[in-house]
Amino acid sequence: MKAHNLRTLCLAACLLTGAGAAFAQDSQPQPQSDDEPVRVGEGVTTVQPIAIPYMPTPAAADTAAGNTEALGRQIAQIVATDLGNSGNFTPIGPGGLPAVAFPQVQAPDYPAFSATGANNLVQGFVQANGNGTLTVGCYLYDVSGQTQVARAGYVVQPRDWRRAAHRCADSIYSRLTGEGGYFDTRIVYVSETGPARRRIKRLAIMDYDGANHRFLTNGQYTVLTPRFAPDQRTVTFMTYQGDRQPRVMVYDIESGQVRPLVAQPYMTFAPRYSPDSSRIIFSMAINGNTDIYTIPVGGGTPTRLTNAPGIDTGGSFSPDGRRIVFESDRSGNQQLYVMNADGSNQRRISFGGGGYATPVWSPRGDLIAFTRTGSFQIGVMTPEGANARILTSGIYAEGPSWAPNGRAIMFTRGASQGQLWYVDVASGALRRVATPLGGSDPAWSPLRPN
Amino acid sequence: MDRAEATGFGVSVVGHCALLAAAWLVVSRPTPPAVSRAFEVSYVDEVGLTAASPDPAPSAQASVAPEVAPPEEAAPAPAPAPVSEPTPAPPRAAPRPAPSPERAAPPARPAPPQPARQQGNAATQRNTGSRLGAELLRGLGNDRNARSNSPPAATYGPAERASVRQAIARALMRCQRQPLPAPEAAAIRVNYRVTLNQDGSLASAQFVSVLNDDPALERYERRMRDIALNVINACTPIRGLPAEFYDVPGGWRSFPYQFDPRTVR
Numbered sequence: 200m201k202a203h204n205l206r207t208l209c210l211a212a213c214l215l216t217g218a219g220a221a222f223a224q225d226s227q228p229q230p231q232s233d234d235e236p237v238r239v240g241e242g243v244t245t246v247q248p249i250a251i252p253y254m255p256t257p258a259a260a261d262t263a264a265g266n267t268e269a270l271g272r273q274i275a276q277i278v279a280t281d282l283g284n285s286g287n288f289t290p291i292g293p294g295g296l297p298a299v300a301f302p303q304v305q306a307p308d309y310p311a312f313s314a315t316g317a318n319n320l321v322q323g324f325v326q327a328n329g330n331g332t333l334t335v336g337c338y339l340y341d342v343s344g345q346t347q348v349a350r351a352g353y354v355v356q357p358r359d360w361r362r363a364a365h366r367c368a369d370s371i372y373s374r375l376t377g378e379g380g381y382f383d384t385r386i387v388y389v390s391e392t393g394p395a396r397r398r399i400k401r402l403a404i405m406d407y408d409g410a411n412h413r414f415l416t417n418g419q420y421t422v423l424t425p426r427f428a429p430d431q432r433t434v435t436f437m438t439y440q441g442d443r444q445p446r447v448m449v450y451d452i453e454s455g456q457v458r459p460l461v462a463q464p465y466m467t468f469a470p471r472y473s474p475d476s477s478r479i480i481f482s483m484a485i486n487g488n489t490d491i492y493t494i495p496v497g498g499g500t501p502t503r504l505t506n507a508p509g510i511d512t513g514g515s516f517s518p519d520g521r522r523i524v525f526e527s528d529r530s531g532n533q534q535l536y537v538m539n540a541d542g543s544n545q546r547r548i549s550f551g552g553g554g555y556a557t558p559v560w561s562p563r564g565d566l567i568a569f570t571r572t573g574s575f576q577i578g579v580m581t582p583e584g585a586n587a588r589i590l591t592s593g594i595y596a597e598g599p600s601w602a603p604n605g606r607a608i609m610f611t612r613g614a615s616q617g618q619l620w621y622v623d624v625a626s627g628a629l630r631r632v633a634t635p636l637g638g639s640d641p642a643w644s645p646l647r648p649n
Numbered sequence: 650m651d652r653a654e655a656t657g658f659g660v661s662v663v664g665h666c667a668l669l670a671a672a673w674l675v676v677s678r679p680t681p682p683a684v685s686r687a688f689e690v691s692y693v694d695e696v697g698l699t700a701a702s703p704d705p706a707p708s709a710q711a712s713v714a715p716e717v718a719p720p721e722e723a724a725p726a727p728a729p730a731p732v733s734e735p736t737p738a739p740p741r742a743a744p745r746p747a748p749s750p751e752r753a754a755p756p757a758r759p760a761p762p763q764p765a766r767q768q769g770n771a772a773t774q775r776n777t778g779s780r781l782g783a784e785l786l787r788g789l790g791n792d793r794n795a796r797s798n799s800p801p802a803a804t805y806g807p808a809e810r811a812s813v814r815q816a817i818a819r820a821l822m823r824c825q826r827q828p829l830p831a832p833e834a835a836a837i838r839v840n841y842r843v844t845l846n847q848d849g850s851l852a853s854a855q856f857v858s859v860l861n862d863d864p865a866l867e868r869y870e871r872r873m874r875d876i877a878l879n880v881i882n883a884c885t886p887i888r889g890l891p892a893e894f895y896d897v898p899g900g901w902r903s904f905p906y907q908f909d910p911r912t913v914r
Contacts, residue, residue: 235905236840237814239821239880242829242910318828341875343824344882348875377830377869565865625831 246626247375248289250317250342251279252296254335255304260327264357267333271325274335274364278321280408281368281382285607286628287375291315304338309345317342321371333357337367339374349374361410362647369646379604382407385644386609387425387434388619390414391637395615402436402450407602407643409633415450416457424469427644430476433496434642435460437468447481449496461494461501469512472496474520480504482512491525491542504542515560515567516540517582524548524558524567524582533572537582548584557598562645563605566624570597570610577610579624590622591629603645611639805897813894813901817887824884827876827910834869835913837861839877844903847895849886854878857905877908 254271264270272293279290297311304322312320320340328334332354339349351370353363362383369380390403402422405412415434416422423445425436434450447460447467460479461467470481473493480493483501489510492501505511507529514525524537530547533554538545549555553573560567566579571589577596580587590608598611602621609621609632617639619632632641829835840857856878859870894900 235814236907237818237821237843237904238907238909239818239825240838240877240908240910240912241826242832242835242913243826244829244832244913247828341879341882344879346878346882374875375830375872377834377872 246287246289247319248291248315248317249282249319249321249371249375250291250296250312250315251275251282251293251321252299252312253293254323254325255299255301256325256327257301258327262327262333262357263331264333264360267325267327270333270360271323274323274325274360274367275321277361277364277408278323278337278368278371281365282372284408284630285372285376286623286626286630287372291317304336305347307340309340309342313342319348319371319375321367323367328354331357333360333363335360335363335367337370339371361406365406365408378606380646381602381604381607381643383647384603385427385431385647386619386632386641387415387427387644388634388641389422389425389639390634391617391639402434403634403638404434404452405634407632412635415452415455424640426471426642428472428476428496429474429645431644431647432476435470435472435479437470447479449479458498460496460498462498463501469514471515473516474518480514480516480523482510482514484510491523504538505545507545511536513557515558517560518562518564522560522582524560526556526558535567535569535580535584548582549580549587550584551587559599559601561601561605562603565605568599568601568608570599575614577608577622579608590624590627596620598640600641600643602643609641609643611641805894805900809894810899813890814904816890817901817904820887821880821884821906824880825908825910826914827879827908829876829910829913830869830872832913833863833866834873835910836863837866837869837873837910839873839908841877841881841906841908842903843881843906845885845887845890845901847892847902849888849890851881851885854881854906873908876910877906880908881906 253275256267256271259266259268261267262270265273275293279293282288283290292315296315297308299307299322301324304324307320307322309320318341320342321337322340323335323337326334326336333356335353335355337351337353338347340346341348349370351367353366355363365382365384366380368382372378372382373380384407385404386407387402387404390401391398393399398421399418400421400423401418402415402425403412404415420438420440423437423439425434427434432452434452436448436450437445438448439445444464444466445468447470448457449460450457460470460481461483463483466484468482470479472479476496478493478495480491481501482489483492488508489512490503490505490507491511491514492503494501504514504523505525505527507527509527509529511525511527511529514523516523521540522537523540524535526533527536528534533556534547535549535555535558536545536547548567549569551571553571555569556572557570558567559569560582561579565581567582568577568579570576571578575595575597576589577591577599578587578589591610591612594612595614596610596612599608600610601608606625607621607623609619611617612620612631616637619634619638619641620629621632622629632638838860840860842855842857844852844855846852856874859874861867861870890901896902
């Protein structure tokens, strides 16, 4: 009985203590909800209007590239064209915008540009330096917020004045989109001229926008599938020399020298560099069986990566260099496969009808571009083979090559007398790159080193 | 039940009762929780910026019935003072203690009816009227020295803060529509602490944090910080915020702000 009582007392006491504690908690001041922020926001994903007036010069001077006043107009025009071509921006100007005096470059007349409807404003200047170089200043402003968002200055030799414009555009594109730039890049491609049966195919190189075009080979032998080395020192391509077998060659851009990649009598083709520029992956046909090999850029013994019967070709490294995507007809028609860089763990990733060819791994690693054979369309899918989508419906397209930021793909458009076009992966916007003659097999360089 | 058990049971019952009583005492001791101050509720969605009763009077004036007893000097106004125009305010009957009776003839401007205030303003002249008034039912105070007839002050509470914050949000919404670097970037939220000047202009916007779970979206974070700031830059100064709530704890001098563009068009 006593024990019972004690237990009851204890229980009651416990209950009361609990209630007391609860009460104490209740009576404490509630934590202030002061941290609840003022929350606003709404996103739009339309193209952004951006104003780009002519760039003034502090003192007009003649340089090897022309007068600085004229350069200021041309550079503004290039920046506007670059940004407009990306598909992310609607450039306003340079023509028709109020003139900017040199002192205003860093103190913009915001109301004047606000009236144009622009979100952002690019201003800059061109100055001739005493040592013969040019300084191009490049400033990005937010018009509604009236703030400077970014600024950059480029000191270049007069012959590189277009690069200064492209780098200005790159910095703006990069700042406003979060993506890397791709305007200060070059394209190596196959220039084509003449009738179909006696076509002359020469290797050519140019800026991404078609400027500064020059031929690298003279057309004595046919050139196909050129590829830029990531370090931009060499170019590899396939060539037919007379009636001989197709062979992979390596071209040194500085010296102009060409040498065969493999010292073997077999047919070699479809070369592509590893991301660190140290190796080249290519295909070699031995006794009717085509497999994928790698070899150091400087030459040596090829290492075989595939040994399935049939044609394995078109290898392309992932940006981390650990995996390779390639095409194979081992299943009966051309499909895409992914394997480790040592050839292990091969597995198929494409399953659509028709066939898939020329896979290229994006520099961002998130997508693989391909040519849909049969209909000849360019598309992308994830490295697992998911979310395949076509970017170029309705036109004949083949041979994709990624821009260094992984947001645009250049390709050959048209079966004969091809043209070079590129497509913005996100928006699907198509642009043509002007070439003096017909063009095919473009290869986009990485961003040029400063 | 034998005797011992009955005794035990009785003791137990008495003990429990004592315990409950003690507990009740303990619990009811801190009864006056600071909360019980009377305040008027503002429905923040519909109500303007000022608090319902921003007048910080410590206690409300006692409500007093109009005085019936004849005040001794019935304003010996000179001639014309005819029975005065029908002034709407009966309490006006007790005139202000005129400093000089000569020009005391106040032709009774129909002053806005300020009923009780006038009577109480001369602290020396205690009103002796009945203290039973309509205000009694509203529970207002019975402090005869107080002069305010509004309920005790509502300090800057959660309701007022919510109201002010909503006003800020409404002002910022004009600029909330911003171009995203990519559709996926809509998942990124950005926190700033914004400090305003007293005139509503921007004093500073301090970056606090980016909320983003997806490493693949990190490339957009910098731009999203810009965009979040653009909203603030473009939509300040914010006009019309109640000045009395500027520099109070939690007032609009400084507030957290989040750019959250999960709605995408």
